[in-house]
Amino acid sequence: MKNALIIGDSGGIGGAVAAHLRDLGMAVTGLSRSRDGLDVTDEASLSATLGALEGPYDLVFVATGALEIEGAEPEKSLKSLDAKALADQYLLNAIGPAMVLKHALPLLPRRDRAVFAVLSARVGSIGDNALGGWYSYRAAKAGVNQLIHTAAVELARSHRQLACVCLHPGTVETAFTAKYASRYPTVAPAHAAQRLVTVIQGLSPEDTGKFLDYAGREIPW
Template structure:
């Protein structure tokens, strides 16, 4: 099966990956609806704005892509040691990276197209893999992404009970050249348009029986 959406919802559209994904889909004839904090007041740290923005949507979607997240709050960096952990910073990370996607996912059953294959994808990160963690550090980011992965997995199970054609996955985009990674020049990075094209190729090949998986930009399974 080759999945291709007629109508897509991109959450976090103003970010590097979100905007590149929207552009790539629109160029290929997909109707795209986007929400962002800067333009629409869509703020994952404020549950009321999530409910307001998603509650105002009209119609249903074949593709929902959650391209939100932060590496660290403003004026902070990922922790390099246990001594760097701050409760308020960790709480903010969980609020945006884990609770935020959960608040989005609770709306998904109402906005999925019922009679077509659908894909709901949440950007997480390989560093959220517990078994793949070999270097430590980055406590809040790792933990919040691991929590997001568990939320995606549970949501996939529940959504599949009523939406048999739905595929809900966590996706790792690799290291992408955006403002998100600008402070980390040592990593090999791909441009946002290249990353978006790769993620689209992965989603095109998804089938309902793959729901609940954690995949990277090449379509390979990432260990939990």
């Protein structure tokens, strides 16, 4: 792979992935809301920003997302569920990446090997959910998994060398996880980026539609 587009490169994981790819000699284009005004929850913003780029990119990596939106913390019980918080989570963490894929598709090669990867999370696995709680975030991540998997089925017919995947990075030491990281083993962003890039480099078209962790292991839906 030679050319990468990183959506959300101002964040901890996105920035680390961009840096690691540059260290490997790849040309990296980074976009973020804070620097470039790209809002993945606004389709007009995506259309204008991505429409101004010239591809092809053989890697598009979506690293946007949030665990808390407007102060709404992950729910511990059903009585804490709030309709707006649920909708906000779905808009940012599920609809946003799907809309990125829609508008980034013209930037991906039709005949050459390419990867479209989205940061997901193990808590989005329905089969692996034995603890409950975190309704909105879990639902949003389950949603993005389904959206990307469904797109992978379609795009396997038109982009036969493309792998569309959802990736779980582990718990990474970033502002995103700062309030919750003490509960789980964590890794530095640079280490997380190295692991994710290793997985990405090993993907083939046969992997399209999969939900994988940082070691390339499949996670149950």
